[in-house]
Amino acid sequence: MADETDGESGSIDRRRAIATLFLVVFIDLLGFGILIPVIPLYAKFFGANEFIGSLLIATYSLFQFVGAPVLGRLSDDHGRRPILLLSLLGSVVAWTLFGVAGELGPLLGAANGLVVLFVARAFAGAMGGNIATANAYIADITPPEDRARGIGILGAAFGLGFVFGPAISGVMSSSFALSFFEGVLPAFVPVSQFTMPSFAAAVLSLLNLGLAFVVLPEPSRRKTTTEATAGSRLRGLYEAVTSPAIGPLVVAFFLASFAFSAFESEFIFLTNDRLGLGTAGNAVLLTYIGVVIAVVQGGLIGPLTDRFGEHRLALAGAAIQLVTLALVPFSISWSFVPSLGPIGSGTVGLALVATPLALGNAFTNVSLNALVSLNADADAQGGAFGLTQSAGSLARTFGPAAAGLLYVAVAYWSPFVVAGLLFVPILALLWRMGRGSASAVPG
Incomplete structure (x- = not known):
């Protein structure tokens, strides 16, 4: 059948798998995109200048540099699905830490929550290497002549996350939304223009984890002969x-x-x-x-x-x-x-x-x-x-x-x-x- 993988790709329904992976990547990047307008101002809120705020932005990419090959090789050895699930769970933790930075910082002995922001940003970057695993998943279930099309679909999910993420952030940080959340959330939940977008990203990541756990199968593939890199990335x-x-x-x-x-x-x-x-x-x-x-x-x-x-x-x-x-x-x-x-x-x-x-x-x-x-x-x-x-x-x-x-x-x-x-x-x-x-x- 045209919509099923063949040979070493197994019997997974290819269209369904690609559609599911599209949704997983879209929601993942949607959570990331929500925080794009928040990060610089959040850092300034804790007293950081523009240079420190830029370092906070760059921290994600730096740790993604470390995490991407690790996750990629782990997915070669242990499967695409478990590594995708692990990375999504990491995103839930990271964005939750982002939202409670102001409360958690003093408990850890930090002068303010800026240290927590850096830790959360670094952890999110390490888990953000899952795009490599998603691309490898596409490679597993598509023949070479259709690979660019499949990767392009993931690229569209990537782009749409950046399109709609900032818009959701604007809604979540609006005065109307903040007034609503103050009225319905328990007193121990910090409500501000910075925390609510962070919690929204965490909730989306949690829903995404549940979606991937329920509907995303593990593709059939040839057993890897690649050895894990022991040295530096x-x-x-x-x-x-x-x-x-x-x-x-x-x-x-x-x-x-x-x-x-x-x-x-x-x-x-x-x-x-x-x-x-x-x-x-x-x-x-x-x-x-x-x-x-x-x-x-x-x-x-x-x-x-x-x-x-x-x-x-x-x-x-x-x-x-x-x-x-x-x-x-x-x-x-x-x-x-x-x-x-x-x-x-x-x-x-x-x-x-x-x-x-x-x-x-x-x-x-x-x-x-x-x-x-x-x-x-x-x-x-x-x-x-x-x-x-x-x-x-x-x-x-x-x-x-x-x-x-x-x-x-x-x-x-x-x-x-x-x-x-x-x-x-x-x-x-x-x-x-x-x-x-x-x-x-x-x-």
Whole structure:
């Protein structure tokens, strides 16, 4: 049957498994997205300055760098399902700690809850490596020619979580919602604009854990021969980089993640400083970008891959991002762009550039993930994805820091131009892989 896996993938209903995994990843990222507007202000509430707040943001990616290959290899050895369940349970614990940071900090001897925030953020990052396991699950249940489509569906879930998460955070932290919660929750539950989004993320993670436990099966797969890495994660990443099969892809993934995280971290600074946009205006722009990425990854990437192949799509996405990232800071002052009612010309110009930028990002992310899967051994999919996602996590740790330094020390436009230029070596790496490989042409 067309909708069942075959051979080593077992008899799992593929469509049902992918749909379930989509929902699991969406809810997981929804919980993560809820806290995006909360984290910087939460840190400031405890007396942190902007630099410390940035370190709190980067802590997640740093520990995700450590956790992704560990979870990936554990899923190779012990199964995808138990590792996904473990990571979801970890998210419940982490987001609950986030919500009680103010109360728990003094009990642990800390001056305030900032220490608890860092601990919770680190634990959430370690458990956030489950995306690698989800990608490996897709690799287990799909044939090579359909892998980009399956990974694209997970990418859409990833994007939708970032679209709707901040909106839920806004509702949960509104004055109306806070008044309601103060009236119905016990007195020992802390109610504030920071705690309620945190608890909402924890509840969603708990519901997600129950969903995955009940309906997500363990895929059949070949017994792994991959040995667990005993040394440093950096050593494992170095070995991946030097691998002829996936090394160029890991480097490309690192540079692409570094560049786009630099853009994301400075985007709100740019729109606030140059356009005067507040939270609401930025939410609209970020939602729009997220919707474009989700639509492309979830609906268009499959047919486009069938027609052009993963390699060509990765090249196209890199070329598009090279140009559009460099144009971002200048698009806000294009005099030839008209206003649209209450929307100023600067915002319209930025949206015009953001559309192909989101398209290019979707092409690059999905295609690189699919190429990694196609070039890795069948019994080491989890480890391969874990190392690749680790490269992305490491990039997202240092990308925002470097971009912030450029923004302050050089000029507001410099991090965006540098981010665009990072796609030049990406194009060179992908071009060197050659057009004649089996993964570079449609199946």
